[in-house]
Amino acid sequence: MEKKHFERPIIKKLQTGMPNKFGMKTEYEPISEIDGVSVKDLVANYGSPLYVMSENTIRETYREAHRAFSTRYPKVQFAWSYKTNYMNAICNIFHTEGSWAEVVSGFEYDKAINNGVPPSKILFNGPDKSEKDLEKAIKHGSYIHIDHFDELYTIINLTNKMKERPKVAIRVNMDCGIYPLWSRFGFNYENGEAWEAINRIMLTKKIDFVGLHCHIGTYILAPWAYGIAAAKLADLAVAIEKKFNHYIKYIDMGGGFASKNTLKGAFLPGSDTCPTFDQYADAITTALINSPINHEHLPVLLLESGRSLIDDAGYLVGTVLANKRLPEGKLATIIDIGVNLLFTSFWYDHKVTPAQQFSHHTEDTIIYGPLCMNIDIIRENVQLPPMKKGDNIVISRIGAYNMTQWMQFITLRPNIVLVDSKSKAHVIRGNETPDNIMKNELVPEHLKKFEL
Amino acid sequence: MKLKKKIAVSETGFIFDPTTGDSFSLNPTAAEILNLLKDGKNEKEIKKVIMEGYNVDESTFERSFLDFMAMLRLYNMIEEDEKN
Numbered sequence: 001m002e003k004k005h006f007e008r009p010i011i012k013k014l015q016t017g018m019p020n021k022f023g024m025k026t027e028y029e030p031i032s033e034i035d036g037v038s039v040k041d042l043v044a045n046y047g048s049p050l051y052v053m054s055e056n057t058i059r060e061t062y063r064e065a066h067r068a069f070s071t072r073y074p075k076v077q078f079a080w081s082y083k084t085n086y087m088n089a090i091c092n093i094f095h096t097e098g099s100w101a102e103v104v105s106g107f108e109y110d111k112a113i114n115n116g117v118p119p120s121k122i123l124f125n126g127p128d129k130s131e132k133d134l135e136k137a138i139k140h141g142s143y144i145h146i147d148h149f150d151e152l153y154t155i156i157n158l159t160n161k162m163k164e165r166p167k168v169a170i171r172v173n174m175d176c177g178i179y180p181l182w183s184r185f186g187f188n189y190e191n192g193e194a195w196e197a198i199n200r201i202m203l204t205k206k207i208d209f210v211g212l213h214c215h216i217g218t219y220i221l222a223p224w225a226y227g228i229a230a231a232k233l234a235d236l237a238v239a240i241e242k243k244f245n246h247y248i249k250y251i252d253m254g255g256g257f258a259s260k261n262t263l264k265g266a267f268l269p270g271s272d273t274c275p276t277f278d279q280y281a282d283a284i285t286t287a288l289i290n291s292p293i294n295h296e297h298l299p300v301l302l303l304e305s306g307r308s309l310i311d312d313a314g315y316l317v318g319t320v321l322a323n324k325r326l327p328e329g330k331l332a333t334i335i336d337i338g339v340n341l342l343f344t345s346f347w348y349d350h351k352v353t354p355a356q357q358f359s360h361h362t363e364d365t366i367i368y369g370p371l372c373m374n375i376d377i378i379r380e381n382v383q384l385p386p387m388k389k390g391d392n393i394v395i396s397r398i399g400a401y402n403m404t405q406w407m408q409f410i411t412l413r414p415n416i417v418l419v420d421s422k423s424k425a426h427v428i429r430g431n432e433t434p435d436n437i438m439k440n441e442l443v444p445e446h447l448k449k450f451e452l
Numbered sequence: 453m454k455l456k457k458k459i460a461v462s463e464t465g466f467i468f469d470p471t472t473g474d475s476f477s478l479n480p481t482a483a484e485i486l487n488l489l490k491d492g493k494n495e496k497e498i499k500k501v502i503m504e505g506y507n508v509d510e511s512t513f514e515r516s517f518l519d520f521m522a523m524l525r526l527y528n529m530i531e532e533d534e535k536n
Contacts, residue, residue: 006508009482009520011467013527014475325519329526361479386479388512 008323008386010363026269026383031353031394034315036423039355039392047431048319048392049337051403051416055093057313058399059421062097065309068277072285075300079123081255082108084306084400085314089418089428091115094309102304106133109142123252123304125171125213127151127185134158138166145169145213145252147186152197159206169211169252170197174232176225182217189232198236202244209246211299212236215254218307219263219347223275226253227283234291237299247294252302253284259311261348261397270348277308307400314399316342317355320391321370331365333384335393338369338376340407341414344398345378352378355392358385371410403429408437453521454531455489463487469529476527481506482520 032039035054042050062078069076079102080094086108091101092115101112104126112122119140127147129137131154137144138158146152146168155166171186172194187194201209212233216225233251240246257280262270288301318337326332339345352367362383369376378395387393406413412432417425455461460468465483467476478486481502488498495517502513524530 003507004505006502006506006512006516007479007481008516009485010479011482011486011520011523011527012477014477323519325522329523359479361477 007359007361008388010361010386012361012363026351027353027358027385029353030356030358031315031396032355032357034317034394035419037419037425039317039394042317042417042425043319043392045425046415046417046427048317049341049414050317051341051398051414052315052317052425053087053090053399053416053418053428054313054315055418055420058090058093058310059097061309061312062094062099065277065303065305066097068281069285069301069303072281073288073298073301075298076303077250077300078303078305079121079252080309081304081306082111083404084255085310085403086111087403087416087428088115089426090310090403100302104128106130106136109133109137113140123213123302125215125304131158134166135162138162138164141167143167143169143210145171145186145211146197146201147171149197152200155207156204159204165206165208167208167210168201169209169213169248169250170194170201171213171215172233172236174214174216174229176216176228176232178217178220178222178225180217182215185215186213189236194236195239198240202240202246209240209248211248211250211252211302213252213254213302215304216256218256219258220256221258221273221275223279223283225283226280227287229253230284230287231291234288234293238292241294241297247297248299250300250302251288252304255304255306255308257305257308259307259397259400261311261344261350264347264349266349310399311397312399314397314402316395316398316402318393318395320387320389320393322389323387326366331363332368333365333387334368334370335378336370337378337395338371338409339373339378340369340371340409341402342369342378342395342398343402343405343407344400348397349379349382350398351396352382352384353394353396354385354387355394358387361385408432412437453489453494454492455486455524456529456531459490459529461486461490467529469527472528474527481516485517485520486524 034052035056079100082103100121101117102123103109103112119142122142124137124142125145172189173183173186174189175181187197201207214229216229237248258274260271260274316337318335321334321336324332362385365382365384366380367378369378415427415431416429418428419425458470465478
């Protein structure tokens with residue numbers, strides 16, 4: 001007789017009335033494959049933990065977003081937000097779809113150039129652009145989004161020694177009726193600072209003023225806030241036309257669209273509350289089309305979405321290292337994925353799914369990472385089926401920020417694999433070796449020898 | 453190490469503790485182990501039954517069994533032997 005499958009024995013207290021902090025069971029099916037590639041094979045071939053990116057999901061999400069805007073507005077251009085995920089292979093997927101590059105540092109600027117993006121299709125954002133960075137961007141004809149007056153005056157000074165005319169936009173912050181109000185990027189709309197910056201630029205006559213930019217926040221769940229922002233930028237565009245008889249080329253609405261991840265403390269899952277691309281597109285394009293901007297000179301609508309385009313395409317595959325019982329009876333499952341590899345676990349209650357078959361029984365579980373740090377918690381309260389040492393788990397929607405904000409801490413960073421549309425896996429960033437980490441270290445002569 | 457006499461266990465995996473009014477659910481493995489405990493079987497006998505019926509190695513069984521017993525103790529369902 002064939003022996004039965006052994007599931008670790010579990011006992012669960014039944015509670016009626018008030019829901020508890022562990023919530024309801026969320027996982028019903030295992031994630032045993034990603035785009036046709038078995039999770040077990042991925043781990044066997046590329047190790048655990050392992051980042052897995054889905055090319056299909058990136059392309060489908062991009063096309064969905066582009067369609068939402070391009071069916072409502074005649075001139076739409078996306079620019080891939082490098083800081084969200086600047087693995088070259090990932091950037092190039094967006095570039096092959098037609099995306100420009102949006103960069104926020106000299107390092108990212110060089111990365112975009114190395115990827116083959118024409119300099120005239122790079123938007124240079126961010127508060128930290130060195131004089132050298134600005135000089136390079138001016139020389140190559142990239143669009144510079146000015147963040148503060150110090151940067152503006154650096155550019156004005158550069159125009160005295162360079163023959164090229166800088167192409168600039170200004171970053172504008174404003175009250176869009178939402179909290180928190182992001183006032184740190186660019187010039188304020190309400191107090192007239194933005195208008196003052198525009199006047200200074202226009203009066204130099206040495207700079208091409210091409211656009212207006214805003215970045216109203218991140219994970220914005222209120223599409224109408226973008227409508228308010230677009231209307232305010234349109235008002236500035238009309239004022240520029242009236243005073244200087246000058247038409248700007250583009251209005252850039254930045255990024256900040258929410259992804260389907262669930263924010264910590266949220267009552268409902270992000271997949272139920274996250275607005276669709278159509279809702280964001282509707283708010284923005286309606287505001288622009290209904291604005292007093294001359295319809296013969298409609299500016300290009302630029303979008304720098306990052307998180308909403310890439311989050312769903314990323315998975316982090318890991319392995320259960322151990323189970324232990326905490327004194328209060330709660331089960332602690334330790335996995336090989338720490339917060340250093342999953343930075344977004346500080347903001348999100350990530351979806352964690354076993355990679356192998358499981359029964360309908362669950363336990364109140366806390367998921368710890370492998371770091372020897374008390375803060376290393378991947379999920380604080382989650383209902384999960386019993387898993388044993390060596391089982392695999394898949395954490396979903398991790399494509400944004402984790403591969404750029406990750407930290408090398410006490411161990412080495414793992415492989416990143418891209419699964420293409422033909423279910424073929426490609427390593428797009430190899431795992432680190434001790435040499436990668438230690439090659440830049442130097443030990444002074446007097447510290448080289450010691451006796452213990 | 454015995455299950456307290458008043459604890460009611462159904463074959464499908466529900467437990468009722470009349471002293472506290474609490475009820476619990478069990479997965480099939482836990483239900484089988486609990487019914488063996490109720491029949492007065494000791495750890496050695498339970499291990500034999502489970503290892504004959506399930507695809508499990510000895511160390512996995514032992515770790516799981518110890519954890520399960522700890523939970524039964526936490527919920528105050530076990531009467532320890534006096535000599536222990």
